[in-house]
Amino acid sequence: MTVLYKLQSFEGPLDLLLHLIDKSEIDIYNIPVREITEQYLDYLNTMQELQLDVTSEFLVMAATLLSIKSKMLLPKPPVIEYEMDEYYQEDYDPRAELVQKLIEYRKYKGIAEHLREKELERSLIYSREPEDLSPYLPEMKENPVKGLHVTDLMVAFQRALKKAAAQQSVAKIRRDEISVKDRMKEVAALLRDRGGKLLFSKLFSGEMGREEIVVTFLALLELMKMKQITCYQYRLFDDIVIQAKEKEAGDIDGLDELSAAQVDY
Numbered sequence: 001m002t003v004l005y006k007l008q009s010f011e012g013p014l015d016l017l018l019h020l021i022d023k024s025e026i027d028i029y030n031i032p033v034r035e036i037t038e039q040y041l042d043y044l045n046t047m048q049e050l051q052l053d054v055t056s057e058f059l060v061m062a063a064t065l066l067s068i069k070s071k072m073l074l075p076k077p078p079v080i081e082y083e084m085d086e087y088y089q090e091d092y093d094p095r096a097e098l099v100q101k102l103i104e105y106r107k108y109k110g111i112a113e114h115l116r117e118k119e120l121e122r123s124l125i126y127s128r129e130p131e132d133l134s135p136y137l138p139e140m141k142e143n144p145v146k147g148l149h150v151t152d153l154m155v156a157f158q159r160a161l162k163k164a165a166a167q168q169s170v171a172k173i174r175r176d177e178i179s180v181k182d183r184m185k186e187v188a189a190l191l192r193d194r195g196g197k198l199l200f201s202k203l204f205s206g207e208m209g210r211e212e213i214v215v216t217f218l219a220l221l222e223l224m225k226m227k228q229i230t231c232y233q234y235r236l237f238d239d240i241v242i243q244a245k246e247k248e249a250g251d252i253d254g255l256d257e258l259s260a261a262q263v264d265y
Contacts, residue, residue, distance in 0.1 A: 013061030014105040016043060021102070028102055031095055033072055037065040068094045178212060183219035191229070191244045200231070200240035 010016040020039045021028055044062060071094040191198055203216050220242070223229045231240050 013058050014101060015109070016040065016058070017061070017098075018102055018106055018109070028106075029099060031099065033065065033069045033095060037062075037069050040065055064098065068098065178215055180215055180218045180222060183212075183215045184223055187216075187219055187223060187242075188228070188244075191242070196244040196246075198242045200242055203242075 010019065017036065017040065020036055020043075021031065024035070024039070026032065026036070040062060044058060047058075187198075187203065190203070203220075204213060208216075220229070220231070224231065227245065229242055229244050231242055233240055
């Protein structure tokens, strides 16, 4: 009669021990070492009979189980004589270290199984490739101070203050506008003060603006048109002489009564 053996593959000795404990429904905190050791050795013998490779870690676990079994069979000496040795303490359990390893292994094995189930569930889900949804995004105005830090704004503000302080303060003065009529009166007054004769250059000063110069020329032309003054030169390129006409001397004094209709400017 042919006997067929079907052996489950295990990832390591702790996996095999946990399988034997769960199969026998044994409390992991109170493991019957003798029973578990026999089952473990029977499994190793079966593997050797089938000429399966038995790794060294399985053999190390077998030696560990035999060591624990022997320690539990040995009588404990008096506690007083061996109070410094952990093995001979009254509440010492040789299975404690193995139990702790099995608990940790069961916890990680459960986590791995949970992740494997999640992976299987995810593998059954088909997702379409992502699409470009940027055309549907609302248009966002570009931040004008993007990339700037608060310190950068403070430095720029301090520079602006220094630049403003370095500039000279300029007062805005409103220019008094002068009419041709008023300038004609001023020229007539100057001629009276100078005895009826005045040099052309004396009508202008370095502080006069363009508008005042133009008005002065217009005032002279208007006085010449009214035959109140005459202009001449002694030599070429000499200063022009402005002279009130003798026969019109009386009219010079009457310029204050000029009406707006008499002056077109």
